[in-house]
Amino acid sequence: MSKLSHPQPEGVAPGNGYSHVATGPGRWVAIAGQVALDADGNFVGFGDPAAQARQVFANLDACLKAAGATFADVVKLNLYVTDIGYLPAIRTVRDEYVDTTNPPASTAVQVVALFSPNALLEVEAYAIVDA
Template sequence: MFSTTCFAQQKVVATLENPPAVVTPKGYSQVAVIDMGNSYMLLLSGQVALDKSGQLVGKGDVAAQIEQTFANIKAIVESKGGTMANVVKLNYYLIDVANIQTVRAIRDKYIDVNHPPASTLVQVSKLFRDDVLVEIEATAVIPK
């Protein structure tokens, strides 16, 4: 059984943030920042093609949505002092896996293709909105 004193004595292991470069969501944070001593680990919430004002970019256009999604990932990582070279893991959720070549082509503009991050791709039947075609999660490790 947990007590309030147990929670009061817990150390905070992550800060939950919403960088101003991306839309502030309702009910969750865009990034968890974990201080690992000599570096920070960033756990990004799944990013979609919403611009800073919350408007969908590229309705019906998977390439435009992937481009905006990577721009959002880059903006979050850079807001914490990192670069896309610090991204160590990408998780892709696509409505149609046939778009994998489009994902790869756009991804390759953002990552070091000689040292690509680990990744997972899953085809899903639906995302949180019918007009959203892709969602991408990212993990980054940024040296102090």
């Protein structure tokens, strides 16, 4: 069972698919922004935001496991997308990984470009695990 807390701040409208606040005791884990690269460094899902999101969240899952964490420990996700219109497809995949009852805090930003023109999104995560 997660020791994370998701208090709803007074005077702030509830988030739609995210929490405004996520906190908990333990060890801080920062996961660098992940893009849709497979284990061999090849892009997956050219032009397909859902396919890229599946690879990105699989990469995040692997990174969390390497740190002794799971998505249940994630307190914050930052999503960078080249087209904000991709968010519904990305959120569908995200919801396969996160607790939609108590989702992590989240930020989504449209950017002009990412490191490669093949990358449609990049997602970084922050987690808190038992010390």
